[in-house]
Amino acid sequence: MYEHDVIVVGAGGAGLRAAIAAHEEGADVALVTKLHPVRSHTGAAEGGINAALREGDDWDLHAYDTMKGSDYLGDAPAIDVFAQDAPEEVVQLEHWGMPFSREDDGRASQRPFGGMSFPRTTYAGAETGHHLLHTMYEQVVKRGIEVYDEWYVTDLAVTDHEDPEDRECHGVIGYEIATGNVEGFRANDGVILATGGLGQAFDHTTNAVANTGDGCAMAYRAGVPLEDMEMIQFHPTTLPSTGVLISEGVRGEGGILYNDDEERFMFEYGYANNDGELASRDVVSRAELTEVNNGRGIEDEYVHLDMRHLGEERILDRLENILHLAEDFEGVDGLDEPMPVKPGQHYAMGGIECDENGATCVDGLYAAGETACVSLHGANRLGGNALPELLVFGARAGRHAAGADMKESEISTGPSAQSEPGDVEPPVEPGAVDAGSDDVAADGAAVEPDEVLEHAVQRERERVESFLEEDGINHAEVRSDVQETMTENVNVFREEDNLRQALRDIRAGRERYQDVAVADPSRTYNTDLIHTMETRNILDVAEAITLGALAREEFRGAHWRAEFQERRDEEWIKHTMLAWNDGTPELYYKPVLLESQWNEYEPKERSY
């Protein structure tokens, strides 16, 4: 057994920031990651980091833009804290040596981004995430923080109290990929889940193959509710063949979208006459698909993004990485021809319910970054808000887990935050995979930390053993069927029939998953086993996304429903919550907080 004060699961931006913050509070910290820190998907972020740094800008404006962008589904305390902390975090990153793009006076450059009322997006070329990830990993190395790389955390060690709000998290169970060894990691003070995105629930995504929603699924099974899971952001500019992201920076610098008739459709068809190409991502995604559906798409699939008019010098200075991506993954020279783009799954606004200090309703369990939902982005995340999110909330979770005195949170969490029960009737019983035996909470009324951990380790060892020894079907087909139905039915445009179909397919996937086994019997670097365990997580998050989408009967932000073409504020300024409930998802709601100690936000109609 390994033992530390704070265990951070995942070593992307949020995990690294959390580890540094906990370390600065004097805690003995360990990072446990299924990759190696520099392989994390934060490295793929391109555009930039929003923070009110310059004269004429103010955190209030950043907060206001974020709330408006969220389509009034964000919680004001989270948004205000975020906008207040972001400048300090960005300057600190600069002090840590981050190679930002520079202005003539030597200060970090800022550029305009969609939905921002001020050019407040700090960036390092079109590879901001890469530099942020490496800069923070360097700081982790400097501080000598322990890293367990290529250790896949498969489960949490949580006490088995009936009420999740009475439960305590004492650590995690790790699977050492190189050796097949299963070990417990005891956390004396806290566990922080920073496992990133869940894009692999879809088959056309900008997310890495490793982004399988592990944190969401583990926390969910441990009794922490998942919040606003239907709010999936589709990025309007991804390369059609691979899903590789073409940064919003291209449109920020002045890139133009054209349909097959070479019309600048954002204006000509009136999708966003105010903002054109720089409208929110959900607006642009729907516009592109509408063009394609109306027969004005190229090869019935995509549209063109043109940046040639920006000139070679500007492109090389600010968007060079985009040239490489278009060339390597689509065979297109962006200096010479427009790039093909279409919407793809990009970001999960929803996730593990937590408060503005990262705390979940399970004592000792925290969440930060994309896997978490504080909720900051509400129904739509603005470009450039993901990187400051992982800095701000990674740091807060790290400090809190290490025992720093954080002010009491304004956001309440857990089942007691419920305001009303939900009433979605799915077409099939969603059902559970091995309900009961697979529950995270120990089943021996164990409350002593070591006992809880030992029990969980034992259970994982048995699970691994049975995967390796039994015969069964390959997970790959189950995984790809779920991914396909999600992209087909739970995409940019959503209809009740399709959502119900997706639920049936996911349910079928669950049933087939009961027969899954691992063909490779090896204990050495068994990726077959890793992918099989990840597929379980994909099933859980896919189901949560679809149930949330079915429940939310309105059109808000990224969530468009054919049957409900209006934002319905009287009824729907509330979060959709899903609780595990022994494997059968239980739906309920909690109110959105439009008021914090600093601001009160009045919902305004979205105008394009």
Add this chain to the structure above:
Amino acid sequence: MSTIEQQESDETEAETETETAVESPGDRRRREKAERAVEDEARREAEEAAHEFDEAVELKVFRYDPEVQGKEEPRFDDFTVPFHKGMTVLDALIYSRDHYDSSLTFRHSCRQAVCGSDALFINGRQRLACKTQIADLDGDTIRVEPLPHQEVVKDLVVDMEHFYEQMHAVEPYFDPDELPDDEMEEQRQSRENREKIKMSTRCIWCGACMSSCNIAAGDNEYLGPAAINKAYRFAMDEREGENRKQERLRIVEQEHGVWRCQTQFSCTEVCPKDIPLTEHIQELKRESVKNNLKFW
């Protein structure tokens, strides 16, 4: 269970008992499973051979697993993969794994050339599988091997520990003498200076350069191109002070540092991020000489 099957299974158990008396039930199940896996694979290969694709690529993939029967001896497996335009070597590997042999093992994650985990030896050269278009490769067969000069863990996966150690050896973190008095004030960096270090900051730690380097192959202590490039990134950053720069130069001019480089350019040639590694090493040699001259 039919009588014949019963007999066969009895025979298997009998053989097992005489051959390996200490084999535990778990080990036996694993061994049997491995044997079945080998048989299944052979059958699949036969089926594939009978199947004709309109257009296909032949993948010849290095295989090795130290603990699975029939795979302890390194060998090559052939996979036939249907080809479509835009397909990368990584796509073909994933197809082979998902359709033919789920035990085929390789690292990959972002599949957009930024996580650096799928550097492999493809047709005799270090490349990122995810950004290698099959259409750009010559020949009918694509040969995929693990990075040379690294210890193979299994199939295409190599042990990266030594590479990480060398990266850490250069103290790879920013360390300025002083920060602005106002903690909300950025340090100034000129555009020219950012431009100077820009390429060096693009390293994704894939290890292709180290694997291609003849010197690193023969000298395990040589810092190697990636680590020296990392040192360059900081030594050339004007925001770090002169004293710190001299410390950095001391690290890279040690016995197994920059002077080991014989300017063969193989690192620069294979770098998937086009970092002029050899140039950076040469520049540090010059800096190091200049630095030492001051004290003569």
